[in-house]
Amino acid sequence: MELSSTAYVILGFVRGEPRSGYEIKAAVDNSTRFFWAASYGQIYPELKRLAGVGLVEPIDASTGDRKRTRYAITADGEAELKDWLRRPPETTEMREEGLLKLFFSGALKPAEAVETLRSMRRMRLDLVERLRAMELHKEVIEDPYPPMVLRMGIEFNEWFADWCERMESELLAPATEKGSS
Secondary structure, eight states, X not given: OXXXXXXXXXHHHHHHSOBOHHHHHHXXXXXXXXXXXXXXXXXXXHHHHHHHTTSEEEEEOOBTXXXXXXXXXXXXXXXXXXXXXXXXXXXXXXXXXXXXXHHTGGGSOHHHHHHHHHHHHHHHXXXXXXXXXXXXXXXXXXXXXXXHHXXXXXXXXHHHHHHHHHHHHHHHSOHHHHHHO
């Protein structure tokens, strides 16, 4: 059976402790969302599918009148997650609306296209601040990999902001200077 990327996100998050769909979404939003998002519309159907094939098991976590189900990884789910982790990555997708807009900015004057670069730069610098705040408030954990990925996020977004600034300078350089380079 072929699993979706969302299935592996779920298996990864329930590996450490049983979680509800809501808790999985919160964990995604505070960690992997910066490089791999998952919506409620993906998480809940995938939880049911994973439970149906025995990779996770539902646990009743209701309190009072509030019905709540958490999911725990099974031995088969753990084996599937480890098998997936051992395989080489297959996708390198990046979804960046700013780059898409920049790609088609030939329809605009360079001064207008620069606004896309400035906006992307601001977004990346804001993201660097948010990631640095996560870095400062992270608990001391024995697992070295989440902090490693966090550091990559910070460095990548700093590079991206710098790239936007360099491209802005290129676009705003006088036409005579561009002809001589």
